[in-house]
Amino acid sequence: MSDSTTYPHIIYESRLTLIIALSDAELGKVMFSNPIRWVDSDNNPVDLGLEQPTAQKEAKMLRYANEINDLMPRFIEMRQWTTPNGEVHDMVVMERLEVLPIHHFDKSTRLQMLKVFNEKLEEQRNSFFLHNDIKRPTMYFNRGDKEWMYSNVIQTPSQLRLIDAGFARVYPYNDLSDFRMSLRRNLLESMDFGDYYMEEE
Numbered sequence: 001m002s003d004s005t006t007y008p009h010i011i012y013e014s015r016l017t018l019i020i021a022l023s024d025a026e027l028g029k030v031m032f033s034n035p036i037r038w039v040d041s042d043n044n045p046v047d048l049g050l051e052q053p054t055a056q057k058e059a060k061m062l063r064y065a066n067e068i069n070d071l072m073p074r075f076i077e078m079r080q081w082t083t084p085n086g087e088v089h090d091m092v093v094m095e096r097l098e099v100l101p102i103h104h105f106d107k108s109t110r111l112q113m114l115k116v117f118n119e120k121l122e123e124q125r126n127s128f129f130l131h132n133d134i135k136r137p138t139m140y141f142n143r144g145d146k147e148w149m150y151s152n153v154i155q156t157p158s159q160l161r162l163i164d165a166g167f168a169r170v171y172p173y174n175d176l177s178d179f180r181m182s183l184r185r186n187l188l189e190s191m192d193f194g195d196y197y198m199e200e201e
């Protein structure tokens with residue numbers, strides 16, 4: 001076996017996130033703590049009212065979502081990840097999904113898979129869990145790129161899955177004002193995803 005510390009199999013890297021394939025079944029997510037500033041097309045700051053994603057928060061949200069159903073990847077464990085320059089970061093180890101192109105299946109199969117996906121989202125909502133990032137916000141550098149916008153929904157051979165709990169939240173059941181506000185946006189985002197998913201022949 002190759003030494004994964006020396007030769008990490010990086011499957012995704014951005015300013016904020018490093019995704020490492022640990023095996024066929026396991027993947028590690030490392031998040032760097034650069035504060036995110038969302039800006040609109042005129043470079044004005046946009047406040048999405050959401051906390052910064054951290055590995056601890058991602059782990060906590062995945063564990064909560066795992067109790068509801070199998071929509072999100074199974075949380076496995078927390079580990080430490082050392083970068084080549086010696087920085088040590090927390091790494092969330094989770095189930096690695098098999099990723100197919102989003103429009104891989106024929107329309108009737110997709111319709112079935114979309115139905116199951118929406119049922120599982122509803123189960124999450126019924127547990128006061130909202131993902132909050134089903135449709136990633138478009139900005140000047142990726143405006144109109146739907147593949148990028150919906151990249152948190154993954155087509156696997158058996159069903160649609162949802163990744164990236166970075167902005168997910170569990171809302172307190174005794175004060176649902178925030179929940180109601182975010183619920184509407186989540187519902188619209190999942191409807192927009194459904195349109196995109198069923199778009200192509």
Ligand SMILES: Nc1ncnc2c1ncn2[C@@H]1O[C@H](COP(=O)(O)OP(=O)(O)OP(=O)(O)O)[C@@H](O)[C@H]1O
Nearest residue numbers: 012014016017019027073095096097151163164166
């Ligand atoms: N469990 C997983 N199984 C398979 N692929 C994954 C998994 N988690 C993440 N990926 C891949 O890594 C990419 C980035 O992951 P993720 O969405 O969790 O990071 P992110 O925090 O949104 O990063 P950024 O904001 O920089 O895009 C995904 O689009 C997907 O291609």
Ligand SMILES: [Mg+2]
Nearest residue numbers: 151152163164
């Ligand atoms: Mg993402």
